Amino acid sequence: MSQVAVPYVALGLRARRIKHELLAAIERVVDGGMYILGPEVQEFERRFAAYCGTRYAVGVADGTSALILVLRSLGIGPGDEVITAPNSFIASASSAALLGATPRFVDVRREDMNLNSDLLEAAITPRTKAIVPVHLTGHPADMEPILKVAERHRLPVIEDAAQSVGTLYHGRRTGGMGYAGCFSLHPLKNLHALGDAGVITTGDERLYQWLLKARSHGLRNRDEVEFWSTNSRLDTLQAAVLCVMLDHLDEWIKARREIAAQFSAALRDVVGVPAEAPGSLHTYQTYMIQAERRPALLEHLKQRGVDAKVHYPVPIPMQEAARGLGHRRGEFPATDWLAERIVSLPIYAEMTREQRTTVIDGVRSFYRA
Structure with missing residues (x-):
């Protein structure tokens, strides 16, 4: 590893x-x-x-x-x-x-x-x-x-x-x-x-x-x-x-948006990248891509030193706590589709240029192999 x-x-x-x-x-x-x-x-x-x-x-x-x-x-x-x-x-x-x-x-x-x-x-x-x-x-x-x-x-x-x-x-x-x-x-x-x-x-x-x-x-x-x-x-x-944190919030958001723009420009031809609807300003608390072959991608990133995560792989209606609500897989098709593909990449204002490049190269190299 x-x-x-x-x-x-x-x-x-x-x-x-x-x-x-x-x-x-x-x-x-x-x-x-x-x-x-x-x-x-x-x-x-x-x-x-x-x-x-x-x-x-x-x-x-x-x-x-x-x-x-x-x-x-x-x-x-x-x-x-x-x-x-x-x-x-x-x-x-x-x-x-x-x-x-x-x-x-x-x-x-x-x-x-x-x-x-x-x-x-x-x-x-x-x-x-x-x-x-x-x-x-x-x-x-x-x-x-x-x-x-x-x-x-x-x-x-x-x-x-x-x-x-x-x-x-x-x-x-x-x-x-x-x-x-x-x-x-x-x-x-x-x-x-x-x-x-x-x-x-x-x-x-x-x-x-x-x-x-x-x-x-x-x-x-x-x-x-x-x-x-x-x-x-x-x-x-x-x-x-x-x-204290509030004093720095806007500069942190600006940095996250710059990093997100760099990620999206470099990755949009190999994975689904986050949308930003007209009239919206996305603050990228999480940078989620939509990726095929997720388990293999995560292992590939891990071997390259990139700590990616998966958010919400089990939708709320499918959680054990929600069993009494009686939902079945397939009721929420868009949610199910996303749950199988979402990968959250590291993103924070303090990321170095080298770290950004490592993330981009890690994702691109997997799909270009």
């Missing part, structure tokens, strides 16, 4: 490059002594809302909690259905299932791997209570037709923006088009904490005020609990880190 020349991620390298900024921010929190909902939380929320073009942002513990809290705000529970995509991380569906609701899946388009809006209306039933489109890999879902269908049926749209910080759809940031946007700030995301974190964006004041209480046990104040809830606060330390 070859030594890994191109790791899938390089989080330590990124952190070392801004280490002095991170340590200074952490030191301010340590010295300030407000470790729960300190001023850094409010500062990050203010700045993130401004970045996304929304009135409000509420920091929470993680992206999954963000989805669960927003669904809870709508009173979603047993007997209800929530529409989402079948080719996402499990939280897109488990957030509904954990509330007793039923995830209802709508197949995706092969081109951008996002929910196929042409199939959406047929999936709506009297039990449908929300639509949760996923902005997969940093490419926006086609929100205009989704929002039109939702408006006709008076359904809220909750954007699963876990993978799309900074993504644009016709000039608007993801997270700013629906009832709420739910972001993960996990270390693998373009904007990330040094651990788990999440944030919810919204323009709805009632939701905003409810979330402030819901993320903290339903507390109205220190002594009065308005409703049963959980503990899902964003740590002050992580908020301080996120403020």
Whole structure:
């Protein structure tokens, strides 16, 4: 086996490059002594809302909690259905299932791997209570037709923006088009904490005020609990880190887009490369190719020191956890097709020219052999 020349991620390298900024921010929190909902939380929320073009942002513990809290705000529970995509991380569906609701899946388009809006209306039933489109890999879902269908049926749209910080759809940031946007700030995301974190964006004041209480046990104040809830606060330390990371986000996105453009130009004649729809700005949280003979390609890349991954080889409806939903392979043909072909190549702002060339040569040499 070859030594890994191109790791899938390089989080330590990124952190070392801004280490002095991170340590200074952490030191301010340590010295300030407000470790729960300190001023850094409010500062990050203010700045993130401004970045996304929304009135409000509420920091929470993680992206999954963000989805669960927003669904809870709508009173979603047993007997209800929530529409989402079948080719996402499990939280897109488990957030509904954990509330007793039923995830209802709508197949995706092969081109951008996002929910196929042409199939959406047929999936709506009297039990449908929300639509949760996923902005997969940093490419926006086609929100205009989704929002039109939702408006006709008076359904809220909750954007699963876990993978799309900074993504644009016709000039608007993801997270700013629906009832709420739910972001993960996990270390693998373009904007990330040094651990788990999440944030919810919204323009709805009632939701905003409810979330402030819901993320903290339903507390109205220190002594009065308005409703049963959980503990899902964003740590002050992580908020301080996120403020630093936010300063660098646009430069990191720019670098990822440059690398993605280089990959696509070099690889489009041998594999399927990511689409970027007109009016969209893809942020490439993941660079996914559509590749034939995937197992052999992965082994070939491994031998050349390229640490490629496979995302979502088992669609959510086919997971053991979803067995009770009664789905069968073949119900979601585009999702099944993608699940057999997707390969995620390393991509991060800190990649050297040599590493980029190694990735490109690794893929091309396999198909040119």
